[in-house]
Amino acid sequence: MPTNTAIEHRRAAILSIGDELTLGQKVDTNSRWLSQQLVDLGISIVEHATIPDDLDAHVSALNRLASRCDLIISTGGLGPTADDLTREAIAIASSDSLIHDYDAEQQIRAWFTARGRIPASINMVQAKRPSRGSLLENNHGTAPGLFAHIAAESHRCDVFCLPGPPREMMPMFDAAVRPALRPPSGRVIETRVLHSVGIGESDLAQRLGSLMDRTNVPLVGTTASGGVVSVRIRYEGESPRQQAHAAVDAAARRVMQLAGEYVFGAGNDTLASVVLGRLKESGQTIAVVESCTGGMLGEELTAIPGSSACVLGGWITYSNQMKQSQVGVPGELCAPNGPGAVSHEVARAMACGGRERSGASIAVSITGVAGPDGGTPAKPVGTVWISLSHAKGSDTRRFSMAGDRASIRSWSCTAALAMAWQHLDGRSHSLLRQVEAHVA
Amino acid sequence: MPTNTAIEHRRAAILSIGDELTLGQKVDTNSRWLSQQLVDLGISIVEHATIPDDLDAHVSALNRLASRCDLIISTGGLGPTADDLTREAIAIASSDSLIHDYDAEQQIRAWFTARGRIPASINMVQAKRPSRGSLLENNHGTAPGLFAHIAAESHRCDVFCLPGPPREMMPMFDAAVRPALRPPSGRVIETRVLHSVGIGESDLAQRLGSLMDRTNVPLVGTTASGGVVSVRIRYEGESPRQQAHAAVDAAARRVMQLAGEYVFGAGNDTLASVVLGRLKESGQTIAVVESCTGGMLGEELTAIPGSSACVLGGWITYSNQMKQSQVGVPGELCAPNGPGAVSHEVARAMACGGRERSGASIAVSITGVAGPDGGTPAKPVGTVWISLSHAKGSDTRRFSMAGDRASIRSWSCTAALAMAWQHLDGRSHSLLRQVEAHVA
Numbered sequence: 001m002p003t004n005t006a007i008e009h010r011r012a013a014i015l016s017i018g019d020e021l022t023l024g025q026k027v028d029t030n031s032r033w034l035s036q037q038l039v040d041l042g043i044s045i046v047e048h049a050t051i052p053d054d055l056d057a058h059v060s061a062l063n064r065l066a067s068r069c070d071l072i073i074s075t076g077g078l079g080p081t082a083d084d085l086t087r088e089a090i091a092i093a094s095s096d097s098l099i100h101d102y103d104a105e106q107q108i109r110a111w112f113t114a115r116g117r118i119p120a121s122i123n124m125v126q127a128k129r130p131s132r133g134s135l136l137e138n139n140h141g142t143a144p145g146l147f148a149h150i151a152a153e154s155h156r157c158d159v160f161c162l163p164g165p166p167r168e169m170m171p172m173f174d175a176a177v178r179p180a181l182r183p184p185s186g187r188v189i190e191t192r193v194l195h196s197v198g199i200g201e202s203d204l205a206q207r208l209g210s211l212m213d214r215t216n217v218p219l220v221g222t223t224a225s226g227g228v229v230s231v232r233i234r235y236e237g238e239s240p241r242q243q244a245h246a247a248v249d250a251a252a253r254r255v256m257q258l259a260g261e262y263v264f265g266a267g268n269d270t271l272a273s274v275v276l277g278r279l280k281e282s283g284q285t286i287a288v289v290e291s292c293t294g295g296m297l298g299e300e301l302t303a304i305p306g307s308s309a310c311v312l313g314g315w316i317t318y319s320n321q322m323k324q325s326q327v328g329v330p331g332e333l334c335a336p337n338g339p340g341a342v343s344h345e346v347a348r349a350m351a352c353g354g355r356e357r358s359g360a361s362i363a364v365s366i367t368g369v370a371g372p373d374g375g376t377p378a379k380p381v382g383t384v385w386i387s388l389s390h391a392k393g394s395d396t397r398r399f400s401m402a403g404d405r406a407s408i409r410s411w412s413c414t415a416a417l418a419m420a421w422q423h424l425d426g427r428s429h430s431l432l433r434q435v436e437a438h439v440a
Numbered sequence: 441m442p443t444n445t446a447i448e449h450r451r452a453a454i455l456s457i458g459d460e461l462t463l464g465q466k467v468d469t470n471s472r473w474l475s476q477q478l479v480d481l482g483i484s485i486v487e488h489a490t491i492p493d494d495l496d497a498h499v500s501a502l503n504r505l506a507s508r509c510d511l512i513i514s515t516g517g518l519g520p521t522a523d524d525l526t527r528e529a530i531a532i533a534s535s536d537s538l539i540h541d542y543d544a545e546q547q548i549r550a551w552f553t554a555r556g557r558i559p560a561s562i563n564m565v566q567a568k569r570p571s572r573g574s575l576l577e578n579n580h581g582t583a584p585g586l587f588a589h590i591a592a593e594s595h596r597c598d599v600f601c602l603p604g605p606p607r608e609m610m611p612m613f614d615a616a617v618r619p620a621l622r623p624p625s626g627r628v629i630e631t632r633v634l635h636s637v638g639i640g641e642s643d644l645a646q647r648l649g650s651l652m653d654r655t656n657v658p659l660v661g662t663t664a665s666g667g668v669v670s671v672r673i674r675y676e677g678e679s680p681r682q683q684a685h686a687a688v689d690a691a692a693r694r695v696m697q698l699a700g701e702y703v704f705g706a707g708n709d710t711l712a713s714v715v716l717g718r719l720k721e722s723g724q725t726i727a728v729v730e731s732c733t734g735g736m737l738g739e740e741l742t743a744i745p746g747s748s749a750c751v752l753g754g755w756i757t758y759s760n761q762m763k764q765s766q767v768g769v770p771g772e773l774c775a776p777n778g779p780g781a782v783s784h785e786v787a788r789a790m791a792c793g794g795r796e797r798s799g800a801s802i803a804v805s806i807t808g809v810a811g812p813d814g815g816t817p818a819k820p821v822g823t824v825w826i827s828l829s830h831a832k833g834s835d836t837r838r839f840s841m842a843g844d845r846a847s848i849r850s851w852s853c854t855a856a857l858a859m860a861w862q863h864l865d866g867r868s869h870s871l872l873r874q875v876e877a878h879v880a
Contacts, residue, residue, distance in 0.1 A: 022485040024475030025663055025672070027467065031490070035464030045462040046497065050471070050488035057486065082654065193465065202560040202582070205521045214522050221493065221523040223460045224605065232459065288735070288756065294742025295728070295735025298756040302734025305812055305845060313762040316728065316738040318753035322798065326753075326766075358762065372745055400555070403580055405745060407607045 017076035058089035066150040066157035076164035078143035096130035136176040196262035227414035271417035278424035279310040284361035288314035289354035291367040327353030347385035457516035482629040498529035506590040506597035516604035518583040536570035576616040636702035667854035711857035718864035719750040724801035728754035729794035731807040767793030787825035
């Protein structure tokens with residue numbers, strides 16, 4: 001374990017190592033997780049860098065980042081094979097040499113013995129460390145982590161090297177890195193995220209106006225993803241925590257004043273989790289009847305632990321036959337001279353039939369043309385009807401979604417959840433028109 | 441559109457821009473996708489870099505990467521708000537100034553008009569571009585992309601700036617970037633991917649043996665994701681295309697000799713697409729009956745265009761009541777003294793009931809404990825029963841899945857699709873035991 005360091009960790013970089021990342025064979029999720037941990041501690045992230053398994057690239061990335069930061073956390077390159085170069089790279093960058101650590105060798109042998117296995121001779125390279133550095137114990141795999149520091153021109157940069165697999169990396173961060181970090185004393189980072197639906201990003205920005213000026217403290221920014229626009233509020237400065245908190249609070253209140261009718265949640269809330277929360281609070285249940293989304297809405301609702309308390313289930317009425325036989329859509333509605341499977345009438349019949357047959361408090365149905373085929377001039381690809389059936393009646397709306405099959409399906413679920421949220425929250429109908437206009 | 445460039449694109453960097461990335465609020469999936477596209481074209485990736493919405497950081501990242509590469513592809517920072525700085529950064533880095541592009545303004549206005557909306561005045565900033573650069577049309581959103589080039593000391597670096605949302609970024613890459621790229625001539629990269637299910641990664645590696653030596657040409661490697669182990673064959677060299685092709689063919693044949701019974705597809709095949717293909721070939725149909733997966737299996741099957749030819753639909757029988765009322769699971773099976781909702785008997789009744797009521801050729805059911813709560817000593821979290829009902833009977837199996845709720849649900853779908861594939865393909869039952877052992 002590294003001893004207490006005298007320096008403060010103000011500016012950090014995350015370095016990810018591996019051909020599988022730069023070749024596009026794997027998505028890097030470690031950088032996101034590590035950033036969250038550091039930001040929560042008040043440490044700024046200046047960069048994520050990802051490099052291939054190449055010693056020169058590795059050393060020069062370490063040196064470059066060390067000149068800009070006082071903390072580097074790297075992941076990957078600690079395995080036993082020839083393309084695992086983190087040990088050598090950190091030795092070179094910290095002007096040190098590698099030594100064999102006999103304690104580490106014992107730990108590696110013990111790890112294998114405990115599993116009834118014998119370590120391969122190549123595993124012994126994992127007991128090497130820079131002579132002035134130290135090893136970080138790995139309780140979830142064979143590769144120990146490393147701690148070392150690089151002397152940059154005017155300052156010192158601490159480097160923690162963690163293994164690539166998240167299930168080894170995360171516990172090692174918690175056990176060996178987090179306690180060794182020295183977040184800037186007096187420096188406070190406070191963040192808040194509010195999520196909205198039913199308004200486009202540019203319209204929301206227009207409403208927020210000068211609140212989004214880049215010189216403001218706290219900073220307010222927006223990001224859009226799949227029909228949800230999130231407002232990010234971020235305070236970074238030297239004020240006491242309480243004052244930072246009050247400033248973020250004030251900005252959040254201002255966002256609510258300017259656009260609160262579109263805000264459905266904050267932080268880790270999703271539309272699905274908020275809908276489930278409202279259902280639980282009011283002791284209600286939900287059923288789904290899905291055509292073009294084929295189960296996606298049910299999947300999103302049941303992805304949330306504990307959803308069985310209010311999700312009864314539903315139907316995937318993909319064929320017209322299933323719509324008729326399973327939720328009682330009248331056959332004439334789907335017939336050639338009827339309104340057709342993608343229509344106000346069928347969406348409504350699906351939701352009402354589903355609510356009746358499941359006994360749920362509310363039922364939501366989705367029927368549409370997800371494409372790429374099946375569009376007509378009257379019902380082009382992206383035409384989606386969504387209906388919500390509840391104790392006092394039903395509400396059925398037409399949406400025109402842009403994008404490919406996957407986007408149309410995913411935005412249909414967002415729109416369906418938005419309708420359920422607005423109903424459960426007692427929001428006005430005018431907002432639904434906004435959803436309709438803006439979800440696409 | 442950029443005109444033909446005289447240079448070759450040999451070394452590329454991917455630059456991702458956004459506070460939401462460096463703050464750890466979002467995982468960057470663009471870099472992976474872009475890397476795959478470039479690597480397939482024979483262009484090497486030297487780095488992925490991710491930076492916050494900060495003009496200085498942005499300009500210096502562009503300059504630094506331009507000095508090392510002849511191609512930069514950036515994503516993000518093209519929105520209409522004050523924290524979208526890509527236009528300014530590229531103008532500074534390419535020693536240019538921003539001008540207003542009236543054609544682009546017309547396109548943006550047309551995009552809004554087509555959706556019955558009026559552009560906000562801030563959207564007009566999206567019509568700006570460096571005077572010597574050009575705009576890339578966006579058919580899936582308001583933000584045009586940018587093309588410009590930076591003069592590095594000894595060479596020129598082409599820069600393509602794409603929007604952050606993947607559903608805008610990917611089509612823009614295909615339409616405007618891919619045709620403008622100049623991969624190194626003479627250099628041949630040929631890749632092949634085979635997908636297997638029912639065997640673990642290390643067992644597969646053992647079977648492939650020396651075929652996976654790191655000095656081989658072509659290189660053979662494996663990657664595992666959600667129960668599917670893919671074998672990647674990659675030739676990179678100066679040989680004629682034909683010779684490269686033959687070498688990759690020979691390696692693929694060898695993989696099939698050594699482990700062909702586990703290989704279900706190649707390239708863009710997925711288990712779901714292969715199952716749908718087999719159903720179509722034989723004129724059969726499928727229905728699903730899902731409990732713990734809540735619609736995920738239906739979603740995976742219907743994600744594939746044209747799936748309506750053989751997917752009839754199904755049921756999300758999340759509650760016991762729905763299992764009984766909708767697919768006829770006998771009430772006593774779910775009763776306190778019965779085998780319970782997660783059992784051989786209930787899985788079988790779900791599949792048989794679903795097949796009967798839908799009239800499908802085959803029906804697949806899933807019932808399990810996805811957690812985090814609900815586990816018991818006899819049925820711990822991860823216990824999943826899957827049943828396949830077909831004309832000649834049914835096949836019901838117990839799986840023990842490892843991981844969290846999301847993994848257990850996703851691996852359950854993989855196992856269900858693997859059972860359907862093996863049935864439709866007439867594969868032996870012994871393989872199913874392998875699925876059982878290895879999917880977890």
